[in-house]
Amino acid sequence: MKRNMALLLAVVLLGLSLTACTSSNDSSNNLKAPSTPDSNAESPALSGDDLAFSRFPEPVDVHIGMVVDPTDKTLPEGDSVSNNQYTRYLKEKYNINVIVDWTAATGNDFKQKVSLTIASGKLPDGMVVDDRSFMTKAASSGLLYDITDIFQQYQSSQVKDIMASTEGRALENASYEGKMVALPNITVDTDGVHVLWIRKDWLDKLQLPVPKTVSDVEKAAKAFIDNKLGGDKTIGIAGPSKNTFPYSTFLVSSNNMGGFDPIFGAMDAYPGYWLDNGDGSVSYGTTSDNTKKTLALLADWYKKGLIDPEVGTRDNVGDPINANQTGIFFGPWWNGGYGNGDSFKNDPTANWQAYPVYSDDNKWNVHMKTTGSTYTIISKNAKPDVVKAIMIMNNALVRDEATFDLSVAVGWYPLRNVMAAANETEYEYVELLKVLKGETDPEDYNKPNSLYKLMYADAKKVKDVIKPPYDDLNVSNFNTANFGDFQRLYSIMIGDRPFTTIPIDKKVFSVTYNQTPTMETKWANLKKMEDETVMKIILGQASIDSFDKFVKDWKAQGGDEITAEVAELLKK
């Protein structure tokens, strides 16, 4: 009896382990078995937008790897990552079957999965990667499809216009050795313009003017703390978390919520950027004297208790902002509205306003971002029809995003790739103000295939969300009944106001936004050194004098070599 039981147990265990093996084998086989019959049904008669939105006569299977937001709860009961309103739309309109080979959670999980997928050399037909080095690694390893011709043929007129709005920078960004190997995402320029976000209601309470210069910011932060406007634990200025950075860099040149970018800009310092010195030479912004001065200033602020004492160790940048503990932080246009929704939920009077920070001689200096930061890469083993399908999926999203029911987050759209005209937000700001003031009618924007794809939808709802008077918009002008609409319009009308209405005195571009060959091996070490030095100086754990040693070490350990490589790029 005992023996039989043992035998039974062994068999059950064996069965379990075998099923585990087979199921894992299955999923890896899926990668290589596109079941599409090679359809020769490509009708040569179609061209332009007809081709860009053509329906396949036979179903086309597109295998993808997908990033998912684990906290998202917008998917209706019964729907799944591979069966939802977006996949059904693609199936009905274009006969595209989306098959999700794997999913991973946003952030490090996804990066890890992408990295392993590339290392294994077995890419799904398509996936969206969020770091250019993934694209170049895969391209240099010969894993990617050369989409140069198919893209030319299949791009919709809208996509073409949006690509053109970047003056070729987007195409260059998505190319490797002259071949287009990815669909670039194209985000608005203002994503890289970091501004001061400040609680105007707190300023009013203390009868303080809006800060203009660095020393004004210091005074406001001090006043907020002294008057305990955020409670006993009021934080003067919020800062980066343990996973984010004190400033954006040439590799991650936008969307740095909680960094100190505007302060560096006001001090004419551009750390993390490769700067053209104007004489044929380049230098790395972090190593400049102005960066050193700014770090000394930030260290002084930290010492005085003006900067979040837990800077650099927090789990999440947004925590003190959403808890309304702080009245000042820095970030791009969407950080107020989209980025800090809970702050408004916790305190409906939180009147976050966005302003530039000026240098002492009254200049607004800004570092500018690259065109986009994600790349839809396509496996070289994909069938031509599958590549075409991915082009069509991108065209369809650009055209129809505004018509989707966005109560299901658009992140569920397979291979979602953001493509926006570089000045979309500024255009919307200007036009929405016209709609509000009655100078134009929402129907004026009812132009199918417009470059500004969300304009019409926004124009129709703007009057429901924003109440008069329109001259000086405050949080009290906004109706939060539809919170998603509130967030979007708050970000556009408040967050993008500085970039739209105030001329920038100095726009600084990085000489390159990509890695050079030597960086592939040496950058990790240099970056680690930089992160460590900068944060230690700000927190007062290292004296400002250690900066000079850092610069020396940085140059010796590969910095000089890399600088020479970047200078070569300048000559081209």
Place this chain on the structure above:
Amino acid sequence: MRKIGHQKHYYLMLLPGMVWLVMFSIVPMSGIVMAFQNFNPGAGLFKSDWVGLENFKYMFQLNDSKTVIINTLIIAVGKIALNLLVPLVFAILLNELRSLRYKKLVQTVVYLPHFLSWVIMSTIVIGIFGYYGVVNTVIGMFGFDPKLFMADAGIFRQLVIGTDVWKEFGFSAIIYLAALTGINLNLYEAAAIDGANRWQLIRHVTLPALSTTVVLLGVLSLGNVLNAGFDQVYNLYNPLVYSTGDILDTWVYRLGLQNLQYSLATAAGLFKSVISFVLIFISYRLAYRYADYTVF
């Protein structure tokens, strides 16, 4: 042959484990060749360029490699030592308790943290040692300024070791408690009749009886001397404490999975595996000699 036939159900029970081992431990070992290549995912393991020991040379040129090896050793050795000592003391103290119910309660409470992953534990630890956390509140009562512990490279290692011991000591004590129940009660009785007090009972009866267990556990943990605990450090560290907190595993993770330097990361991983293998080999020899314990 007859023997095998007689024992075939044991072999059957062994099979799932062997299948698992082959699939997830033996087969992936072929990836080690990456350490000697300039690995190109498109070309695969067989066609990538061969570079010999280049990756290892480069690894030891990096200043980081020295730092992470030292950090790893300090953290791991600290953990091994304290994870032997603290549970031992705790188990003996617990064993001396008269109230059985209280004993059970304490035992349950202290071993609970073992079951939480470091992802959750790290949030708790950061909360406790945060600027407004319990620790700072308490030292604030004595008039000290609050301190940002998580950003202090000077105490990060101690923090890592301490929190690991706190998480694991309850669970590790179970083995000692089991050994304690195995001690013949007659020994205590005899010692008590000879006039031994409580302290002397522990010193001359309990400790000698536990010595084999201590030696065995200590020797077996030698293989972990380069395992400083990836998930713990990864969830607790930040750039400010890289100088004392970065360990081999987190370094390999950043190199390989974040910076895509697959070959260099493999080289670092292989370096760790080889040293660990030697240590495990030594530890089994020692275990055999001092505790008469053999696996093979």
